[in-house]
Amino acid sequence: MSRYLRLGVNIDHVATIRNARGGPHPDPLRAAALAAAAGADGITAHLREDRRHITDDDIERLMRSIDLPLNLEMAATEEMLAIALRHRPHACCIVPERRQERTTEGGLDVAGNRGHLRRFAQALGAAGVRVSLFVAPDPAQLDAARDIGAPVVELHTGAYGDAEDGAARAAELERLRAAAAHAETIGLECHAGHGLTYGNVGPVAAIPTVVELNIGHYLVGEAVFVGFEASIRRMRELMDAGRAAGAAA
Numbered sequence: 361m362s363r364y365l366r367l368g369v370n371i372d373h374v375a376t377i378r379n380a381r382g383g384p385h386p387d388p389l390r391a392a393a394l395a396a397a398a399g400a401d402g403i404t405a406h407l408r409e410d411r412r413h414i415t416d417d418d419i420e421r422l423m424r425s426i427d428l429p430l431n432l433e434m435a436a437t438e439e440m441l442a443i444a445l446r447h448r449p450h451a452c453c454i455v456p457e458r459r460q461e462r463t464t465e466g467g468l469d470v471a472g473n474r475g476h477l478r479r480f481a482q483a484l485g486a487a488g489v490r491v492s493l494f495v496a497p498d499p500a501q502l503d504a505a506r507d508i509g510a511p512v513v514e515l516h517t518g519a520y521g522d523a524e525d526g527a528a529r530a531a532e533l534e535r536l537r538a539a540a541a542h543a544e545t546i547g548l549e550c551h552a553g554h555g556l557t558y559g560n561v562g563p564v565a566a567i568p569t570v571v572e573l574n575i576g577h578y579l580v581g582e583a584v585f586v587g588f589e590a591s592i593r594r595m596r597e598l599m600d601a602g603r604a605a606g607a608a609a
């Protein structure tokens with residue numbers, strides 16, 4: 361029987377639009393409420409060190425007012441750890457950050473930073489926060505994640521989304537499939553996300569050991585044309601269709 365695939369709606373880029381004018385509109389909290397109405401299973405927000413989209417105040421307000429679990433994405437810095445420990449969201453996904461990047465370019469080097477990341481995983485885990493590590497679909501990084509005691513990994517799907525031809529995309533999809541299978545074998549819960557769209561979500565949703573997708577930028581972009589709830593509902597339909605196709609194969 362196929363497992364339920366959760367949808368975490370990332371509301372970062374609602375804040376990007378708001379911040380373009382410096383006022384309160386559009387409010388990511390309103391987006392979170394609409395995501396809940398559209399059937400999202402969780403809300404994801406990335407508090408970047410440079411606060412280019414989500415702000416500290418957004419996190420405060422999300423923690424106070426949403427009913428859905430919050431997945432706080434953050435870099436492994438002392439400042440972010442203190443914020444996460446103060447709020448204790450349902451989950452924290454630790455992600456790499458480079459100030460000059462336009463978006464999250466790759467996964468964490470868990471294998472090369474075990475000591476540092478273990479301390480974060482332990483502190484957050486002890487506070488009751490479910491810790492996930494945002495990694496490339498690389499078995500060595502998954503083994504390192506398990507070694508440092510993280511219960512969850514989120515596979516970076518950006519290379520799959522960016523692949524320009526069918527063969528390259530198939531190769532990236534195979535890397536995701538193999539990594540998700542490896543996660544299950546070593547006892548890690550497996551999520552995936554970054555750059556997912558209506559056009560590419562199906563084959564990722566079909567991977568049976570992936571239990572959560574986090575999707576944001578495309579949903580906010582589509583919302584301009586069809587509305588936020590409608591964009592989420594359409595994504596949900598495509599995820600469900602992909603899951604069903606995977607189960608039938």
Ligand SMILES: CC(=O)[C@@H](O)[C@H](O)COP(=O)(O)O
Pocket residue numbers: 370372406408433455462463464494553554576
């Ligand atoms: C880690 C990740 O993939 C998300 O945070 C998402 O990409 C939105 O944030 P940015 O666009 O700022 O990378």
Ligand SMILES: NCC(=O)COP(=O)(O)O
Pocket residue numbers: 370404514552553554555556574575576577578
């Ligand atoms: N962790 C991935 C995420 O939250 C959403 O990424 P994107 O859909 O905004 O690229």
